[in-house]
Amino acid sequence: MFCPLDCWDSCKLKVKSEKLKVKFEGDSITPYLCWKLNNYFKFPSETTPKYNSKNIMLNETLDKLADILKNKGPKRVLFVKGSGNMGIMQNVTKLFFENYGATFAVGSTCDGLGEEGIIKGRGKSLILPTWIIKNAKNIIIWGRNPYVTNIHLIPMIKDKFTVTIDAIETKTAKNSDLFIQVKPNSDFYLAILLAQMVIESEQYEVSDNFDEYKKIVFSYDKKDLMKKCGINNEELMKLFEIIKQGGAVLTGLGTAKCKECWKTTWAIDSLFYMLGYFGKKDRGVAFLGSSGYGINNPFSMNHKNKVPLWDVNLDDYEVVFVQAGNPLVSFPNRHEWQKLKNKTTVVFGKYMDETAQIATLFIPSKDFFEKKDVRGSYFHEYVITNEKCKVKNEKCISEYELTKFLMNEFGFTGLKSEDEYIEEILNADLEKTGDEIYRKRVFDKPPYSDGFFTDNGKFKFLNEDFEYNKKPFEIVTAKHDKALNSQFQRDEIIYINPNSKNIMLRWVTENIPEKRVVFTENIPENIIYAKGGSVINEFINCKGENAYYEIH
Known part of the structure; x- marks a missing residue:
């Protein structure tokens, strides 16, 4: 069984059911658990359906949902999905809402901006398999704090020379051999500064767009770049010597926080491409890799009706269906999402959070250990499955069960059985390594060793300059x-x-x-x-x- 939480580790769990209580333990590739899982049941979920804050039965809830969707019509319905559960089967609801004709709010609160830059250069953002991290001589952690966000990385790197580059002296920084403290949103300039030094050394690899990239790199003055980053020459030289030796570069969301920062992840990739970090057994570069690469996603689709998440104007909709998310707190543009209070808001989730509290209709979802599912990881190369834990729960409903009800209610066809979808997801080049766990064989070789996922299979160097206006804070x-x-x-x-x-x-x-x-x-x-x-x-x-x- 897997932990469904949206974090790097994608923990494999043992689930024990004793006297109607469920207990979690670490297992296999993730032998211990984080604070959140160890305290999971101290934050009770809401298991009673509600209509206008009053308790109702589940069958009444489903009938009211069907009535709302039939009466309002698809053009006035917006579908919003958060990341409360990372299982692939959580996306099955999209099949109904796509057939129905709702508009999908498409976008990311998290890694989307940084991934945009990765895709520009590589075509796809892949993980760095754990065996490469273990082979690496040095570890360069750039804009990431694994002591908080990726605790199962720590044993892999404890005996390696570790560099942390960050704006804040995090716990990871304090436990590193070298900490380079940079100014916020200056990571692009540091990547360009190091690129100048690499090109001046006359030992580097080239690919598409290199001439344009080189012009950008040398359009900056070295002293000005150092000032923008906030580092001194001694720190710079130490860092340069380490990256020349090779290692695993593990970048995080700290590199991609400002509007222009998709160019930062691209600039970092361009720097390390010159140094030969891609397609090697003892080095590489990884952002949040695609958790779905190497397995199948039967719910991947190009929506007929969609709107960028941060361009949503709720005045255009009467009904908003929110799944596994809390827009009133977790989303930027809060002034816009406050309008949910005046909409027919349907929340399908686990907790009575701020958005659920103002919802017209609250539909409680089953917990992750009560349903079948599959998930990958944006950190490691494993795929973990869930089998249902034997806990009787008739008040809540799974994503598949809700989709099945709605498809039948609206006369839509084509929904497969739950087991068929699980089989389809796992119908990939996987090696079963234990109970409920598989390894993606695609990562037997280093990522990108057969080329990149671009139009011609070659890496594309950065060819757009950083246009960031310094803020007073x-x-x-x-x-x-x-x-x-x-x-x-x-x-x-x-x-x-x-x-x-x-x-x-x-x-x-x-x-x-x-x-x-x-x-x-x-x-x-x-x-x-x-x-x-x-x-x-x-x-x-x-x-x-x-x-x-x-x-x-």
Whole structure:
């Protein structure tokens, strides 16, 4: 069985059911569990359906949902899916809403912006299999904090020389052999600075767009780049010597927070392509890799009706169906999502969170251990399956069961059985390595060793310059070890240095309640640091498909 939470580790679990209670234990590739799973049942889910906040029976809930969808019509219905559960079967609901003709809000609150840059160069964003990480001499962690977000990486790298590049001195930074502290949103400039040094060494690999890339690289003055990054020459030379030796470069969301930062992930890839990091057994570069690569997704589709998530205008819709998400807290553009309070909002999920509390109709979903499913990982090369744990639950409904009801109610055909979908997902080149766990054989070889997923199979160098206007102060958001998105125990504090510029201190005073502010000199000046978005998302406004974190 797998943990469904949206994090790197994609833990394999043992689930024990004793006296009507369920208990989790680590298993196999993930022998221990994080705080969130160890305390999972301290945050009880809501198991009673509700209509206008009043308890009703599940069959009444389903009838009301069908009536709402029949009476309003598809053009006025918006489908929004969060990432509360990463199982592939969670997407089966899309089959009904696509047949029905609803509009899908398409985009990402998380890795979409950084992935955009990866795709520009490589064509696809693949993981770096764990055996390559274990082979690597050095580990370069760039904009990522695995001591909080990826705890099963730590044993793999504990005996290696580790470099962390980050704007904040995280726990990972404190446990590294070398910490390079950069200014927020300056990672592009550091990648360009290092690229200058690589090209000047006259030992590098080239590919498509290299001449354009080289012009961009040398359009910057070295001293100006160092100033933009906030690093000194000694730090720069140490870092350069290490990356020349080779290693595993593990980048995270910290590299892709501003609107222009898709160019940052592309610039980092371009730097390490020159150094020969791709397609090798002892080195590589990985962002959040595609968890679906190497298995099948029967629910992948190009929606007939869709709108970029951050261009949604809720005035265009009467009904909003929210699955496994809490837009009122987790989404930027909060002014827009506040309109859910005046819509017919249907929430299909586990928790009575802020969005569920204002919903017209709340449909409780079964927990992950109560249904069959499959998931991959954006960190490791394994695929894990779920079998239903024997817990009787007649108040809640699974995603497949809800889809089956709606397909029948509307007379739509083509829905396969649950087992057929599971079989289709697993009908790939997989090696069964244990109970409920498979390894993707596609990662027997290093990623990209047979070429890239571009039109001609070649890597594409960065060919667009970074157009970022320096702000008087910056936002830095990170994960909290006891929360995930809006779930579990949130940290609803922002942290600032009291010696910051008056313009930032004044903004904080005018916009953030005093009880939500902690002053600390452990944070660099002129940075608003938030562990999660529950407070700061109120002031973040985005456009397009992929979220970015800037105050305008």
